[in-house]
Amino acid sequence: MAEIELLYDKKYSCIMCGKYFTTKKIRSRFVKVTGYDTDFCPSYSNPAADPNLYYINVCPGCGYSFTDDFSGYFPPGTKDSINDKVCGHWVPQDFNSERSIADAIKTYKLGVYCATLKNEKHIVTAGLYMRLAWLYRSKKDTTQEQRFLKLALKEYVDSYSADDFKGTQVSEVRLYYLIGELHIRTFNMSEAQRYFSKVIEKQKQSLEPKIIQMAKDRWQEVRDQQALGSQL
Incomplete structure (x- = not known):
């Protein structure tokens, strides 16, 4: 064979x-x-x-x-x-x-x-x-x-x-998350928090609990980094 x-x-x-x-x-x-x-x-x-x-x-x-x-x-x-x-x-x-x-x-x-x-x-x-x-x-x-x-x-x-994301596999919640994530990776923490907050606000309507949890985790990481930075 x-x-x-x-x-x-x-x-x-x-x-x-x-x-x-x-x-x-x-x-x-x-x-x-x-x-x-x-x-x-x-x-x-x-x-x-x-x-x-x-x-x-x-x-x-x-x-x-x-x-x-x-x-x-x-x-x-x-x-x-x-x-x-x-x-x-x-x-x-x-x-x-x-x-x-x-x-x-x-x-x-x-x-x-x-x-x-x-x-x-x-x-x-x-x-x-x-x-x-x-x-x-x-x-x-x-x-x-x-x-x-x-x-x-x-x-x-x-x-x-x-x-123009509507009708694609990228949901509104996922799009908010991606924008927040890319703001972290390009070092704009305030905008990252803003978009992660948009994700968290949608948690009751969302059918993507993993994305919601990822946003919460990343939002907390930003908060922790900012707190650490203020102590230095």
Whole structure:
């Protein structure tokens, strides 16, 4: 009996150029999560079996880069913009085999660029920035991690303002929590407390008790840090 491989091919049709291509994905049976950071960054027993490495699909023909969360709709003018700024300058590259962290980072930057030109929802772009920050965290590159956490924070705040998270898997409570968490990680403690308080205020209506408890724990950590700082 043949051994089942970690990666398999998934077929896509590029909505920019119309060509079909295959890209690698990780079989779910190999994905073993050992824990999560407070911003939901997962740790895996096998770092090579990190689905985030293969999250972005890159058309090898034209360079259009997207995820399964991207809308199939192009607002007026955006397709021309992508065609001009991405496809028109595309030097053929193949990201559709096994990827290193460096390869994955390149795909995320392509994905973010396409999402920005396409005017994707803020909640979608925020998720790309978060995953990019996590990849830099795995490389222990704190400068780049901070850069992309701040960009993710801006997009999450914009998503909250625009209400474009509604209808996605990100609930209002989770969005409040993420904004608070990213304020902690980018050293804005007063704003972190404000958003964690918003989470706690929703505890009676929320169906996500784990998020409520995480917010309470993080809120208390901020309080403890402030108390310690005032004693020094």
